[in-house]
Amino acid sequence: MKLWAGRFSKETDQAVNDFNSSISFDSRMYRQDIRGSKAHATMLCSVGILTEEEKDAILGGLTQIEEDLTTGALAFDPAAEDIHMFVEAELTRRIGDAGKKLHTARSRNDQVALDIRLYLRDEIDSLIPLVKALGKALCAKAGENLTTVMPGYTHLQRAQPITFAHHLMAYANMLARDLGRLADCRRRMNVMPLGSGALAGTTYPLDRELVKELLDFDAVTLNSLDGVSDRDFCIELASALSILMMHLSRFSEEVILWCSWEFRFVELDDAFSTGSSIMPQKKNPDITELIRGKAGRVYGDLATLLTMMKGLPLAYNKDMQEDKEAIFDAVDTTRLCISTLIPMLETMTVKPANMRAAAAGGFINATDCADYLAKQGVPFRDAYKVTGQLVALCIEQGTTLEELPLAEYQKLHPAFAPDVYDAIRLETCLGQRKVTGSPAPETVEGQIAAAAKWFED
Ligand code: ARG
Numbered sequence: 001m002k003l004w005a006g007r008f009s010k011e012t013d014q015a016v017n018d019f020n021s022s023i024s025f026d027s028r029m030y031r032q033d034i035r036g037s038k039a040h041a042t043m044l045c046s047v048g049i050l051t052e053e054e055k056d057a058i059l060g061g062l063t064q065i066e067e068d069l070t071t072g073a074l075a076f077d078p079a080a081e082d083i084h085m086f087v088e089a090e091l092t093r094r095i096g097d098a099g100k101k102l103h104t105a106r107s108r109n110d111q112v113a114l115d116i117r118l119y120l121r122d123e124i125d126s127l128i129p130l131v132k133a134l135g136k137a138l139c140a141k142a143g144e145n146l147t148t149v150m151p152g153y154t155h156l157q158r159a160q161p162i163t164f165a166h167h168l169m170a171y172a173n174m175l176a177r178d179l180g181r182l183a184d185c186r187r188r189m190n191v192m193p194l195g196s197g198a199l200a201g202t203t204y205p206l207d208r209e210l211v212k213e214l215l216d217f218d219a220v221t222l223n224s225l226d227g228v229s230d231r232d233f234c235i236e237l238a239s240a241l242s243i244l245m246m247h248l249s250r251f252s253e254e255v256i257l258w259c260s261w262e263f264r265f266v267e268l269d270d271a272f273s274t275g276s277s278i279m280p281q282k283k284n285p286d287i288t289e290l291i292r293g294k295a296g297r298v299y300g301d302l303a304t305l306l307t308m309m310k311g312l313p314l315a316y317n318k319d320m321q322e323d324k325e326a327i328f329d330a331v332d333t334t335r336l337c338i339s340t341l342i343p344m345l346e347t348m349t350v351k352p353a354n355m356r357a358a359a360a361g362g363f364i365n366a367t368d369c370a371d372y373l374a375k376q377g378v379p380f381r382d383a384y385k386v387t388g389q390l391v392a393l394c395i396e397q398g399t400t401l402e403e404l405p406l407a408e409y410q411k412l413h414p415a416f417a418p419d420v421y422d423a424i425r426l427e428t429c430l431g432q433r434k435v436t437g438s439p440a441p442e443t444v445e446g447q448i449a450a451a452a453k454w455f456e457d
Contacts (some may be wrong), residue, residue, distance in 0.1 A: 003085055022082045022321050025328065030076075033083050034066045036111065037091075040194060041102055043207050049105065051193050054098040061095040062087070082321075084108050086114070105206055107198035109228040109316040114194045116323065118215065120237055123331045124186045128179060130338050131244070131300075135175045135455035137345050139270040139448050142168040149273040149426050150265065150355035152363050158362030161429045164265075164350060174247040176454040181240035189233035192217035199315035228273035229315040231305065234327045238302040241334045242295075248337055249295035251337035252288035255348070259285045264354045269347035287344050291337045298348030301330040360400070363391050365424040368432075369401055372423040376415040386413045 002012065012020070036057055045055035061279035065087060068074035080086035085108075092099030113195050140167035152162035192215060195201065195208040201224040208220045221227035258265035259273075265291050268285055276282035304326040308319050389412055394404055409416035422428055434440040437447075 002081070003089060007343070017079065017081075018270055019061050020081060021078070022324065023076055023078060023080045023086055025325050026083045026112075026115075027076045027086070028328065029083055029115045029119045030069050030087065031066060032115045032122070033087050033111070034062045035101060036114045036118060036194065037087065037217065038062055039211045040106055041216035042214060043210045044101075044104060046210060047205055047207050049204060050098075050101055054101055056443075057095045057098040058091065058102055061091045061099060064094065065090055067114075082112075084111050105197070105202045105204035106194065107196075107228070109198050109385055110194050110196040110224075112315075113196065113228050113230070114192065114215075116231075116327075117189050117191075117193070117233065120327065120331070121186060121231065122191060124182050124189075124237070125337060127331070127338075128182055130335060130342075131175055131179055131182070132455040132457065134338050134342050134345075135172050135179075135451065137342050138172045139455065141350075142166075142172070142347060142444065142448055145350060145352075146444055148352045148355060149359045149430060150348060151359045151362060152439075155395075158358065158364045160367055161359050161364050161426050161439065162439040163430065163444060164352075164355060165441070165444045165448070169444060169451065171247065171251050172447075172451045175244075176451065178240065178244040178247065181243065182237075185233065185236045185240050187218070188236065190216075190218045191221050192219070193221045193230075196221060196224035196256065199225055199228055213308045225315040228315075229312070231309055231319070231320060231323050234323050235302065235305045235309065238298070238305050238327055238330045241330045242299050242302045245291075245295040245298045245334055246335065248341060249292045252285075252291040252341075255288045256285050256292070259283075263358070265351055265358070267349045267351065268344065269349070272344040272348070287340055291341060294333050294337055298330045300334050301326040301333075351398065359426055363394070363401060365401060365426065366391055368429045369420070369424050373413060373415055378413065378415055383413075387456050 002008070039054050041050060041058040041062075044050040045052060050058070063076060069076070074090070076083075077086055080089065088099065088102060091102060136414065145164035145168070148164040148165065149161055150164050151158040152160050152167070181404075192208065192212040194211050195206045212218075212220050221230075255266065255268075257263050259268060268283070270283075272287055273283045274286040276284065305323060308322050308326075312319055369390065370380065370383040370387040373386060374380045378386075390404065390409065393408060393412075394400055397404075402421065406416065406418060406420070409420060431440055434443050436443070
């Protein structure tokens with residue numbers, strides 16, 4: 001029998017029941033539902049709506065239910081419409097009439113709005129340390145590779161020399177912004193909607209401030225229609241997670257490239273790669289490919305949420321029940337990706353010799369050669385042109401700027417002197433890039449030290 005059966009003369013069609021039910025996916029919020037109900041009951045008692053005995057019976061019953069659900073002594077009833085109905089019905093079954101009073105001055109609309117906020121707030125609180133752990137893993141790898149020279153790319157063409165440390169720290173910076181977005185999202189989410197009722201508040205003299213305090217919220221919602229129908233916080237979280245996944249996906253794509261025989265910049269630990277069922281030589285970076293793929297899945301969750309909300313008139317509509325699977329999936333997927341990526345990164349072997357060999361080809365010191373001339377007073381545009389001609393000459397002769405004889409340099413410009421060879425050495429090109437944000441080893445060391453603060457617990 002439904003808790004709302006009074007108005008109805010027929011049982012709900014079984015197929016409709018199944019279609020309508022959300023317990024298969026919202027049961028994961030049982031702790032938050034119970035925590036919210038306890039705060040509500042405590043407040044109802046403090047304003048005189050429940051007696052002390054009723055409140056105690058409710059709190060005791062809810063504690064028991066939570067314990068039994070956690071141990072598995074009590075199973076979720078798949079026939080229950082949702083987690084809210086299930087807990088309330090079970091409470092009433094256990095403690096009788098007091099249980100029936102719990103829902104006074106409350107609607108499932110403000111209840112579910114509360115529960116999702118509590119649930120997602122907990123999720124953010126456990127995601128943040130995980131993102132920090134990934135940030136720390138990046139910093140640690142970077143610290144080991146301050147002088148590991150590699151080509152920096154634009155258009156996936158070798159461009160200028162950088163270090164592997166510098167490259168990794170780019171991702172650390174992205175993660176720092178991701179952390180900022182998660183914290184912002186948590187802040188805006190942390191507003192207490194209970195007391196909004198179904199949509200129009202309530203005539204009961206509720207103490208919303210007390211509920212806010214009991215549940216560690218920063219404020220109470222100020223408009224009951226908005227309180228029950230706002231899902232911005234789900235969208236905001238899905239969007240922060242989408243950006244985070246986009247970062248993980250870019251990194252994954254690079255690892256995939258770096259593992260290939262074409263690059264051979266890194267090698268994944270055997271425990272973090274997979275083989276082929278037919279090609280015995282294969283060692284595949286499946287983990288990173290999956291992360292790249294799952295980024296699309298999280299974007300899909302964001303699109304689901306945005307699309308679900310865009311046409312909804314105020315206030316609650318059942319469409320909004322669809323928020324949960326999408327946002328839960330976005331959170332679960334992101335968590336899974338980060339947890340897998342951390343040990344993969346930690347066990348990844350770097351191949352400095354291969355990175356250096358790649359950096360030594362491709363004329364990635366050409367800008368430095370032009371800068372050498374410019375520093376002798378040659379206008380940069382002219383220096384650029386002369387260097388372009390030198391590169392063309394090297395390509396023609398199958399040599400490099402390092403090996404081209406000085407006489408050839410001087411034929412193109414008299415300002416070239418023997419110290420040009422020092423100026424175009426990879427170590428010089430790197431070591432001189434010391435301005436804030438550049439890849440010189442000591443500059444990156446400073447970056448890593450700054451990043452330690454972003455990721456500290
Ligand atoms: N299971 C519902 C949801 O997730 C709870 C709110 C239902 N409210 C209602 N009036 N049908 O959105």
